Amino acid sequence: MLRKIKEFIIEKLILLCGLASVIFVALIFIFLLKEGLSVFKFVRPGEFLAGRSWYPISEPAQLGILPLILGSLWVTFGAAVISVPIGVGCAVYIAEIAPGRTKEVLKGGIELLAAIPSVVLGFIGMVTLVPLVKNVFHLSTGLTGLSGSIILAFMAMPTIVSIAEDALYAVPKSYKEGAFALGATHWQTIWRVLLPAASSGIVAAVMLGIGRVIGETMAVMMITGNSAVIPRGLLEPLRTLTATIAAEMGEAVVGSEHYFALFAIGIILFIISFAVNVTADLFLHKNK
Amino acid sequence: MRKILWGMAAIMVIAVPALAAGKKGALQIKGSDTMVNLGQAWAEKYMEKNPADFIAVTGGGSGTGMASLISGTCDIAMSSRNIKQKEIDLAKAQGHDPVEIKVALDGIAVVVHPKNTVEKLTLDQLADIFSGRIASWKQVGGADAKIVILSREVNSGTHVYFKEHVLRKNDPSSKAEFAAGALMLSSSQAIADEVAGNPSSIGYYGMGYISPKQKTVAVAKDGTSEYVEPTIDNVMKGLYPISRPLFFCVESRQDEAVRKFIEFALSPEGQAIVKETDFVPIK
Numbered sequence: 001m002l003r004k005i006k007e008f009i010i011e012k013l014i015l016l017c018g019l020a021s022v023i024f025v026a027l028i029f030i031f032l033l034k035e036g037l038s039v040f041k042f043v044r045p046g047e048f049l050a051g052r053s054w055y056p057i058s059e060p061a062q063l064g065i066l067p068l069i070l071g072s073l074w075v076t077f078g079a080a081v082i083s084v085p086i087g088v089g090c091a092v093y094i095a096e097i098a099p100g101r102t103k104e105v106l107k108g109g110i111e112l113l114a115a116i117p118s119v120v121l122g123f124i125g126m127v128t129l130v131p132l133v134k135n136v137f138h139l140s141t142g143l144t145g146l147s148g149s150i151i152l153a154f155m156a157m158p159t160i161v162s163i164a165e166d167a168l169y170a171v172p173k174s175y176k177e178g179a180f181a182l183g184a185t186h187w188q189t190i191w192r193v194l195l196p197a198a199s200s201g202i203v204a205a206v207m208l209g210i211g212r213v214i215g216e217t218m219a220v221m222m223i224t225g226n227s228a229v230i231p232r233g234l235l236e237p238l239r240t241l242t243a244t245i246a247a248e249m250g251e252a253v254v255g256s257e258h259y260f261a262l263f264a265i266g267i268i269l270f271i272i273s274f275a276v277n278v279t280a281d282l283f284l285h286k287n288k
Numbered sequence: 289m290r291k292i293l294w295g296m297a298a299i300m301v302i303a304v305p306a307l308a309a310g311k312k313g314a315l316q317i318k319g320s321d322t323m324v325n326l327g328q329a330w331a332e333k334y335m336e337k338n339p340a341d342f343i344a345v346t347g348g349g350s351g352t353g354m355a356s357l358i359s360g361t362c363d364i365a366m367s368s369r370n371i372k373q374k375e376i377d378l379a380k381a382q383g384h385d386p387v388e389i390k391v392a393l394d395g396i397a398v399v400v401h402p403k404n405t406v407e408k409l410t411l412d413q414l415a416d417i418f419s420g421r422i423a424s425w426k427q428v429g430g431a432d433a434k435i436v437i438l439s440r441e442v443n444s445g446t447h448v449y450f451k452e453h454v455l456r457k458n459d460p461s462s463k464a465e466f467a468a469g470a471l472m473l474s475s476s477q478a479i480a481d482e483v484a485g486n487p488s489s490i491g492y493y494g495m496g497y498i499s500p501k502q503k504t505v506a507v508a509k510d511g512t513s514e515y516v517e518p519t520i521d522n523v524m525k526g527l528y529p530i531s532r533p534l535f536f537c538v539e540s541r542q543d544e545a546v547r548k549f550i551e552f553a554l555s556p557e558g559q560a561i562v563k564e565t566d567f568v569p570i571k
Contacts, residue, residue: 055465057442067468131485140434140488143471226441226472237471247441247474250352253374 032270036263039063043257048264054228054239056248056258063261067228069268071145071238075220078149078234079156079213084206086153087160091205094161095168096190114158122219125151130223137235143225145234151219156209163208167201168194200283207280211273217242241265314342315545319353319366320445321475322394322494323534326565327366333561334552341545350445357537358384363546365537368394368445388535391553393568395495395523395531396446399480399502401487406430408506408515411529415455417490420467425488437470438479438491446476449532450492492530495523496566523568534567 039048043063051064094106125147133150134142171194179189195202217240225237226247245262252259317327324347331343348356353365354372358379371388379386398414400406406428409417416422418437426432440447447466456462473479476493483491484501491502495518498504506515509529522528536553538546552558559569 053465053468057448058463058465134486140436141471141482141486143482221474222478226474227469228472229468237469239472247472248443250349250443252443253351253372253378254355254358255378256374 032263032266036267039260039264061257067230068239068241068244071231072240074145074231075148075240076213079152080210082153083156083160087157088164091161091164092190095165110158110161119218121151122222125223143237145224145231145238148220148224152213152216155216156213159212160205160209163205164202167198171197200286204280204283207276211276215273217246221246241269314344316362317345317364318356318362320350320368321347322368323366326567329561329565330553349443367535367537369448371537385540386537387540388537390533390570391536392534392562393523393531393570394534395518395528396492397495397498397518398492398505399483400490402503403487410508410511418466419455419464433488436489437467438482438489439466439470439472441472441474520568
């Protein structure tokens with residue numbers, strides 16, 4: 001009898017743990033919606049999303065987040081351009097080419113990369129990368145979108161490599177054997193057979209990497225210069241959605257339009273990363 | 289399992305009264321990052337003289353301090369700007385009545401790279417530079433290079449002060465803003481570092497940050513008046529045009545402990561500490 005009760009309690013406890021994450025997500029979203037939607041009492045949705053100036057503490061406040069959205073997209077785009085080829089290449093090398101010991105060392109290295117806190121990467125970027133970018137491109141300042149993209153590419157790499165590598169392992173051995181039997185070289189096999197067969201997993205890896213990049217805050221805040229202008233390229237300072245929330249939340253007067261606007265930015269971020277993650281999930285399940 | 293539960297229960301029994309007691313005995317001071325060092329220095333000296341009292345000083349920005357004062361989680365809010373009308377309204381709505389007490393002065397130094405040949409600027413020129421109307425150093429007598437504007441983030445009292453008093457020249461109807469292309473840095477130290485490394489940049493920070501790695505610019509009220517360097521003497525005499533008061537914001541009906549601490553800060557001894565921490569005493 002006692003054992004049965006114990007079983008019952010433990011089962012329910014585990015159920016609760018399982019539900020907890022879903023409940024938290026729902027609560028967070030409800031809270032975001034409740035606080036964020038209030039901003040539309042002060043600005044029209046069109047003005048908020050397409051407005052070109054972000055001067056949140058002026059009277060009256062100008063709450064246009066287009067420069068911030070574009071800033072986030074540019075940095076993410078730059079990071080993807082850098083990290084996807086390198087990450088997928090790295091995964092191919094680890095999964096297909098590297099001999100036993102090299103493979104272990106590489107995998108360990110990638111895991112270490114994932115373990116570096118983002119503020120440390122930001123700090124290193126500020127001291128080394130920012131002056132380098134300034135000198136290489138002869139810019140007036142190195143605090144640019146490009147610096148942010150490079151550091152973010154480092155952060156996305158571990159995610160991309162480990163998931164893409166899993167996808168490559170999941171390709172049935174018979175595919176590879178078949179390709180070899182037809183006389184294909186190793187590279188032909190990788191390029192024509194393995195990569196297409198693992199493509200959905202690799203797309204998922206890329207999407208999850210991008211999800212990581214969009215939500216990153218600390219490093220981009222330290223090295224992208226944070227000016228709220230509409231960026232015309234990666235060699236200019238720009239301001240991301242995440243950095244805006246982090247930099248301004250401390251000052252926003254609770255209940256002001258600025259405060260609500262920051263929550264509304266949170267909703268936008270939530271929607272973007274939700275969409276990215278769902279896309280990744282769709283591709284992952286297509287694989288199975 | 290059972291041991292862990294008992295352990296947790298024991299911790300709670302011990303911790304809860306301890307936390308409650310901690311809240312009662314400690315004076316919480318919170319707010320302006322500019323004033324953290326000053327507040328800390330006052331608190332240390334005060335605790336040395338009154339070992340029975342405990343004072344905790346934390347930063348976070350002037351707005352954070354005011355928000356805490358309103359929500360009742362701190363006793364004194366340090367602020368490097370006046371209380372905003374919105375904050376007063378919000379406080380009144382929750383049954384508080386905050387007042388500001390001037391405790392020190394701060395000069396805001398405008399700094400450039402040591403190699404920059406520009407030595408002095410008028411307030412009008414500064415306003416034009418920071419709002420983006422003057423884009424090249426050539427227009428103010430320097431090299432032919434684009435000016436890189438460095439500003440603090442909007443959560444900084446220094447940012448607000450600079451905007452209201454330099455860009456808008458104390459005119460409440462003015463719509464002047466920092467140039468959209470201005471770089472927003474999250475701390476005064478970040479501005480100091482960027483100015484030290486970037487020959488075409490211009491930035492501003494509290495006088496406490498002045499170091500040989502950056503060059504201060506002498507500032508004049510207008511074209512006809514004298515150019516003044518940001519020094520403690522010049523700020524005290526009221527000659528340097530970009531200086532601001534630093535405040536303690538407190539409930540109008542103060543506790544005995546709060547009143548005693550403010551009295552200490554305003555005493556000759558307290559004001560001597562102001563000078564030691566590179567701010568400017570009010571008397």
